[in-house]
Amino acid sequence: MTPGRLDGVSHPVTLVARDPDLARQCAEQVLSGDCDAATRSAALRMLAAASRESGQDAAAERLLRQSAAVAARVGDGERAAHARASRLGLLALRGSGGMAAESLARLSAAAASARAVLLTHQGVAAAQRGRFGAAVAGFDSALAALDRETDRHLLPGVLSNRGLALMYEGRSEESAADLADALRHADEHGQSCLRGVTLQNLGCLAVRRGDIAHAVSCFAAAEHLVPPQRRPGVRLDHADALLAAGMHREAERLLGGLAVHAGSGRDSAEAATAGLLHAKMRLARGDAQGARDLARRLRRAFAADSLWTELARLVEWSARHSAFPPPRSTGSRSARSGSVAGAGRRAAECAAIAAPIGADAAAAGARARPAVSASEVPRPRQGGEHVGEPTPPAPAAPVDADWSATPETTTALAHCVHAAPLGPLSAVLPSAHEAAALRALAAGDHGSARDRLLSRPEHTTPARHLELMAHARARRREMAAAGARLALRAGDAAAALEWAEFASLSTVPSGPCHDREWSALLDRCRRAHVRAHGGDPAARQELSAIADRLSAAQWHPECMAAEDVGGPEHPVAATLAERLGERALVRYLRVHGRDAAITLAGGRMRVHPLPPPGDTEDAVAKLAYAARARVFAEEGGRFRRDGVAAAAAAVERLLVGPVREAVGDRSLVVVPPPSAQALPWGLLPSMRGREISVVPSGRSWLACRERGEGRAERGAGARVLLAAGAAPAGAAAEVDALRAALPRARVLCGPRVCVDDVLGGLEEADIAHLAAHGSASWQAPMLAGVLLEDGPLFAYDVERLARAPRVTVLSSCWVGGSVPAASGAPLGMAASLLAVGGGAVVAGVLPVSDRGITPAMLAFHTALHAGATPAGAVAEHLADAGFICYGAG
Incomplete structure (x- = not known):
């Protein structure tokens, strides 16, 4: 192969960014032949x-040493500088802290082409130390030094690095623009690997913005483009991202075989990140001591001034100041409720930890993985130099952050950090408008804080x-x-109350899902359920x-393409005070492991402390x-006496007693x-x-009431x-009994009633x-359902509806009970029917008596047909059987 062939299809950077294996073969x-130095x-x-x-980082370092030595022997200072800069950049990314960065700063390059490369590496080194302002300045200088004609293949890599650094500077709009440009240029040059890395960067930006749906779609697309070695990253x-959304079980499954323990001899950034994530998973399960020990071992494995050390210290700090009891399951055998609560951490302790490193650093996340990070850009430069190592994805101690760590803001930040200790701490890192909101909170100005948060549009994929x-x-949710x-x-x-409503799910799905792969997986689940119900052990497995795949399979592109819906929230x-009329609202809250209730009755609003959550859970x-x-x-x-009356009285004392007067x-x-x-309130x-x-x-009640009034078909x-x-x-x-009372009804009854017919x-x-x-x-609340001839009609199936009935009655065991997500939003059959536009859902949270429920259901529908409200008809005829009216009754 001639030296000209080494330049690849159009330029060596294109070759590595397109296909690293082909680049290896060419090199x-x-x-293997004769060539000049x-x-x-x-x-x-x-x-x-x-x-x-x-x-193979060790091999890469050795090859770069050889490259620099070969060039130096023949007096080629430019190529020697390229190789040395790449080697020092690699060392910085492997946790050597500021030593490599200082060496980079001492390098000088005689040729202009080498200067752009050197500046890029210096920017990356600054970012590795958490100095993102300096990193952006370095990338700016690199862009200025680039020759847009001869160095155009380097442009997408520099832009990708700069985009992520801008993200951690809080300049998300500029970050999005740079990453979009990087993606466009990578496409122009056929750099599929670089396109995958840039999509990974865009996913990190989406996590930063809170748009988990878009983030996951970016990561899914990136995984198909990057080489196998990058896929773990x-x-x-x-x-x-899943941890940021509170989806701990899904995140743990995805981590799979990526577990690593400190001291195993693996010093790669992938191993460090996996270790930090597993530390947070331990914290999520309530193992604060285990999380602290693992984070401490990881911290000790890196240099004192390394970003990894800082990130491990932050996770260790979170574990030290948090004590989470494991979730407790209560309720029925299939619709139980539980929670993960944290004991209070003192604001002074948080401020004392946060102040020395800056509030941004105190809130920084442990998702950095420099060796294969979201910002790593594989682009060789003239003769194959690998330029553009990754910008680390989480800050350590940004010296020029736009957040000032005053006592007031660090105190407010302490509350914010405490609000979401189970997700990645990067999710708490405040942007400029969030920092302003925290300052307003610290001053006690709640209205201004919410206005600050609403003043910037949310970049959320519906x-x-x-x-x-x-x-x-x-x-x-964290801010709320x-x-x-x-x-x-x-x-x-x-x-x-406003903050509680601010955090609540206030929109509806943006339309039914028509993704074929998703529907096929759901149908496969349905068929397996039928076989398992028949006793097939293979079907049970x-x-x-x-079921494990269904949750993750919802992140499909078809559902990511919808236009945003919903407007500003007031x-x-x-x-509520106006629309409640003679009703009273009781909103129970769980904030940082403590329960309280807010009542709104007769225009008066009050706060009521409640007993410890554990007491209530046991009583329920x-x-x-x-x-x-x-x-x-x-x-x-x-017929025997049971403890229903005594148990109901105990729940009444704990949940209703504190608000009874109000x-x-x-x-x-x-x-x-x-x-x-899943509490049978009527008991x-x-x-x-x-x-x-x-x-x-x-807000949900107001929306359901509005739907009911808009579709008030009765009688x-x-x-x-x-x-x-x-x-x-x-x-x-x-x-049959209901058909006699409602002769105009459409009836689907018999052995051939299938899911599609009922939908x-x-x-x-x-x-x-x-x-x-x-x-x-x-474990899977959206697999709650009612059994038809071809299998269950799941809560997932309800999402396929373009329209839901004004009132739906589910005369089935268990299906009324919801399971709260990490956000607190209820998931299940009743919740799904309300989410897709239903006005009221009547469903049970207990087993239903097959012999005794028909008279009660007949009486319920007779009352409803005569003009009674769903809640009124339930109270009169169905409450004693464990039925509840969900929505606007």
Whole structure:
């Protein structure tokens, strides 16, 4: 091969950025033959770049030493400078801290072409030390030194580095522009590998903006473009994005075989990042001591001034000042509720830790992985030099950050950091407008703080799946939790309510999902469920595997292309006070492991402290157990005394007693605490006969009420759907009894009633009644469903509806109970029907008596047909059987 052939298709940078394996082959072919010293030096640099792409950092360093030595022997200072700069950049990325950066600063380059490379490496080294302002300046200088004609192949790499540095400077708009330009230039030059790396960068920017849906789609696309050696790095970023959304189980599955323990001899950045992520996973599971120990071992493995040391110290600090008990499962066997709560950490401690390193650093994330980071840009320069090592993805101690670590702001930051200790700390890093909001919070100006946050549009990709929406807006939830905590401390009920509503899911899915692969996976799950229900052990294993895939499979491109919906959100308290009328709102809050309730009744708002969450969870669990036992006893013909009354009285004392005086005997709109997502409210002594509407938030109740008023078809004008599954036996009898009372209803009953038939009927109905076996899952709440002939109609299926009935009745066991996501948003069948536009859902949280429910259902529909509200009809006829009215009853 001639030296000219070494230049690749158009330029060596294109060759490595397009296909590192091909670059390796070209370099090895040149080195196997006779060539001059300049060509040999260039080939060695190209081989080093390809070696880095395969994760062989030690080999890459050795090759770069050889390249510099060969060039120096023949007096080629330019190529020697290239090789030395690349080697020092590699050392900086492997955790050598500022030593490599200082050496880079001492380098000088005689040729202008080498100057651009050198400046790029200096920018990367500055970013590695957390000095992102200096990094941006370095990349600016590199861009100025580039010859746009001869060095155009270097441009996308420099832009990609600069884009990520700008992101950590808080200049997200400029970051997005640079990364978009980098992507465009990479496409122009066919640099598919570089395109994948830039998409990875864009995913990191999306995480920074709180747009987890777009982030995951970027990481999924990047994984198909980067070489196999880089894919673990993409998955690390992907896992960190899932952690940011509170999807700990999914993140842990994705981490898979990437576990690493300090002292294992692996000093790669991938190993360091995996270790830090596993430390945070331990913290999420409640193992604060284990998280602290792992972070400490990782910290000791790197130089004192390394970014890795700083990141490990921050995770160690989070573990030291957090004590999270493991989640506790309560409630029914399939629809249990639990929570992960944290004990309070003192603001002074947080300020003392945050102040020395700056508030940005205190909130920095542990997702950096310099060796294969989101900003690494594989681009050889003249003869194959590998330029543009990665900008680390999290700050250490930015000396020129636009956040001032005053006592007031660090105190506010302490509340904010505490609000989301389980996700990556990078999610808490405040941007400029968030910093201003925190300052307003520290001054007690809650209204101004919310205005600051709303003054900047959210860069959130709309999703078509409730589960994704429940995990979105992680940064908003963190800020809202900080605001709610400060408001509750000050006894400001109005501000606490606004912050609680600010964090709530307030939009609906942006349309039904039509992705074929997603539908096929859901149908496969349905078929496996049928076989598993028939006793097929292989199907049970398949069902478990598919269930694990379903959550992650929702991040498909088809659902990422929708236009954004929804507008600015305005204060909700005044609207609620006006629309509640004679009702009372009770909004239960869990902030930093402590429960409180806010009541709004008669225009007056109050804060009510509640007993410890553990007491409530135990009492709710005992009531659920006793109520289930009563149903089973009656079904079996056994009549015995049970503990329902005593258990209900205990829950009443803990949850209702503190607010009883404020709400009186009014009808209630209840936003339950996590532990009461499956609570049979109608069994509580003071709730018997009372209209109760259970909702995810006050905004949700307003939206459901508006839908109900807009579609107020009642009596003979309402389109009614009656559907029954093949089992239990009482389902068909129940529908037959209702058909006699509602002769104009459309009836789907018999052995051939399938999921698609019922979904079609739901879209056309104003009132729907489904009677069938029900199921629910704590681990996968969106797999709650009702069993039809071809399998369950899942909560996931409900998201395929373009329209939901005004009132839906689910006469099935369990399906009314929701499971709260990490954000607190409820997930399950009832939650899905409300999310896609339903006005009210009547569903049970207990087993349903097949023999005794038909008369109660007939009485309910008779009352509803006569003009009763759904909540009123439930209170009168169904509450004692464990049914609840969700939405605007």
